Amino acid sequence: MTPQPPPSALPPPLLDVRDVTVFRGDRLVLDGVSLSLFSGDAMILTGPNGAGKSTLLRTISGLRKPDGGTVERQTELAWLGHQDALKPGLTLTQNLALAAKLGTGHMHEVLETLDLTFLADLPARLLSSGQKRRAAFARVMLSGAPLWLLDEPTVGLDVASIERLGAIMAEHRAKGGAMIVTTHVPLPLENTRSHELPSLANAEPLWLS
Amino acid sequence: MTAFLALIDRDLRMAYRFGADTLASLLFFILCGSLFPLALGPSPDLLRHMGPGIVWVCALLASLLPLDRLFGSELEDGSLDLLMLTGLPAYTVAFAKMIAHWLTTGLPLLIAAVPLGIMLGVKSGELPLLLLGLMLGTMCLSLLGGMAASVVLGARRGGVLLPLLVLPLATPVLIFGAASSYAGQLGASPAAGFDLLGACLLAMLPLCPLAAGQGLKAAVG
Numbered sequence: 001m002t003p004q005p006p007p008s009a010l011p012p013p014l015l016d017v018r019d020v021t022v023f024r025g026d027r028l029v030l031d032g033v034s035l036s037l038f039s040g041d042a043m044i045l046t047g048p049n050g051a052g053k054s055t056l057l058r059t060i061s062g063l064r065k066p067d068g069g070t071v072e073r074q075t076e077l078a079w080l081g082h083q084d085a086l087k088p089g090l091t092l093t094q095n096l097a098l099a100a101k102l103g104t105g106h107m108h109e110v111l112e113t114l115d116l117t118f119l120a121d122l123p124a125r126l127l128s129s130g131q132k133r134r135a136a137f138a139r140v141m142l143s144g145a146p147l148w149l150l151d152e153p154t155v156g157l158d159v160a161s162i163e164r165l166g167a168i169m170a171e172h173r174a175k176g177g178a179m180i181v182t183t184h185v186p187l188p189l190e191n192t193r194s195h196e197l198p199s200l201a202n203a204e205p206l207w208l209s
Numbered sequence: 210m211t212a213f214l215a216l217i218d219r220d221l222r223m224a225y226r227f228g229a230d231t232l233a234s235l236l237f238f239i240l241c242g243s244l245f246p247l248a249l250g251p252s253p254d255l256l257r258h259m260g261p262g263i264v265w266v267c268a269l270l271a272s273l274l275p276l277d278r279l280f281g282s283e284l285e286d287g288s289l290d291l292l293m294l295t296g297l298p299a300y301t302v303a304f305a306k307m308i309a310h311w312l313t314t315g316l317p318l319l320i321a322a323v324p325l326g327i328m329l330g331v332k333s334g335e336l337p338l339l340l341l342g343l344m345l346g347t348m349c350l351s352l353l354g355g356m357a358a359s360v361v362l363g364a365r366r367g368g369v370l371l372p373l374l375v376l377p378l379a380t381p382v383l384i385f386g387a388a389s390s391y392a393g394q395l396g397a398s399p400a401a402g403f404d405l406l407g408a409c410l411l412a413m414l415p416l417c418p419l420a421a422g423q424g425l426k427a428a429v430g
Contacts (some may be wrong), residue, residue: 063290064430079294083287089226097222101215102295139291 013038014074014147014178015060017193021068022055028200029055031160032069035195037147037178042169042189045182047197053182054082056197059151060180078103078143080150084136088125091117092135095124096142114138115161129156141168148179154187162208165190212297213305220309230275231313235321242325249316253330260329261339261390267325268318268352269344269379276354276375277368279306284362284428293429300422302426307355307418315347335393342399345406346386352410352417353378359424382409 022030029052037043045053058064058074060071061079086095093107100107112115115132119127127135133156140148148169154162166188169179181187224231245263246256284290294304320342326336357374361367389402 046217058290058430061294063293076296079291080276081287081290083290085287087223087226087286087288090223094222094226098219098295099291102212105228171325 011039012074014041015180016070016072017060018072019069020056020059020066020071022052022059022064023067030059030066030197031200033197034069037180039146039176039178040173041178042192043178043180043189044189044192045180045197046194046196048199050055051197051199054151057151057180057182061149064100073147075147076143076145077147077149078140078145080136080140080148080153082090082155083152084132085139086124086127086132086135091121091123092127093120096137096138099139099142101134102138103142105142107142110138113141113164115164115165130158130161133157134161137165139209146177148177148181150179150181152182152184153181167193212295213301216292216295216297216302216305216369217309217367220306221237221312224309224313226427229323230278231317234271234274234314235317237274238267238318238321239325241267241270241320241412246329257330257332258394259303259324260273260331261335261394262387263329264326264331264343264370265346265383265387265390268322268347269376269383270394271318272314272347272350272354273372273375275310276358276371279310279355280362280425280428281358281367285420287409289425293425298422299425300418303355303379303421303425307351307421310355311348315344318347332393335390338388338393338399342389342402342406345410346382349382349406349410349413350375350379352413353382355422356417356424359428362428382406384430386411 009105015035015037017033017035020030020033033056037083037148045056047053057062059066060073062071063075064140092111093185096107108117111120114137116134119131119135124132124135133153140150153165157165162185169187169189172179190209236304242263245259249255249259253425280289293299295302318341322340323336326339327333331339354375357371357378361370361374364370385402385405389399389406392399392402
């Protein structure tokens with residue numbers, strides 16, 4: 001994808017990724033990835049397994065430093081990893097307490113939107129995998145951050161929940177938020193941009209010269 | 210600051226919920242201490258002489274027990290990623306976990322040291338000295354242990370590596386701490402031991418969270 005310099009009238013991008021290169025061990029995972037995200041954008045990251053989608057998200061979030069290139073982020077971000085990060089012994093509300101305390105969202109509104117209210121006082125170990133996924137997504141909504149990084153948000157969700165997720169994402173975009181989503185199932189989203197990562201699994205190994 | 214307190218609060222709630230970890234190290238402490246009279250014989254004189262030393266060694270070993278899970282469980286279920294993305298610097302996250310470790314392990318050990326000390330024949334006049342030393346000592350151990358736990362995080366044999374890393378670093382704490390606790394018995398001033406113990410704590414207070422923060426960054430990266 002060619003980076004498009006925005007016209008000066010436009011606000012600066014929420015996120016600007018330039019030539020990001022990442023190695024894992026001695027294997028090249030991301031090779032010069034560039035993308036930028038503006039308010040209202042939804043970008044779908046695609047690519048085969050092992051193409052580095054999660055690695056790119058981790059690099060953008062700042063959990064990992066890029067080995068080359070730059071990531072410039074203007075706003076706060078909310079993170080949904082591929083793990084749900086729920087403690088089995090704590091109730092749903094207790095699990096989300098930290099996110100609610102640090103974020104700007106309201107717990108009961110978010111639980112209502114995600115249809116989790118009736119599970120609020122249940123220990124997380126009793127939830128199904130789809131319910132856990134929605135609970136993890138509740139953290140993203142609680143944060144109130146404009147930029148969402150979602151790693152496979154639809155895993156384990158039924159059709160109705162995916163529809164609901166699509167509506168939530170559309171509302172977030174309408175309010176000026178932006179998101180990067182990795183997914184293997186089509187999301188009910190309009191006007192998305194997509195970025196395909198090539199698999200570098202068969203690339204020539206790099207040797208230090 | 211709110212985020213920092215929220216982190217500690219979260220850990221305390223979790224410790225309250227999963228009480229087994231705290232209880233395990235507490236029971237280990239008591240049991241380990243009660244084994245010494247069985248092996249050394251019930252001579253009150255001998256036990257009174259060895260008492261403070263036994264309490265110190267047992268406290269050191271007991272505070273090691275929950276270290277493996279301190280960051281390990283957070284890394285496994287993805288919580289560590291979220292903690293690192295709260296906007297707090299990595300060393301603050303590590304420091305919050307260390308404080309929580311002291312509150313859930315060090316403090317209960319301190320309380321359990323009273324009956325153990327009495328059982329071993331430590332005189333009531335010497336008990337405050339022992340507890341004051343132990344308080345400083347367990348703080349040092351939480352800092353050291355948190356640092357070691359984050360450094361071995363993600364290593365395959367982290368659990369084995371952990372005591373090998375902590376125990377040598379904890380020897381000065383043990384030496385100065387035990388010296389301060391024996392001052393009462395020997396009729397010497399405990400000030401030197403406390404001074405050195407406090408110096409250890411002051412040195413570890415900034416350094417351990419910094420090192421632990423780097424360890425956490427490396428583990429999630």
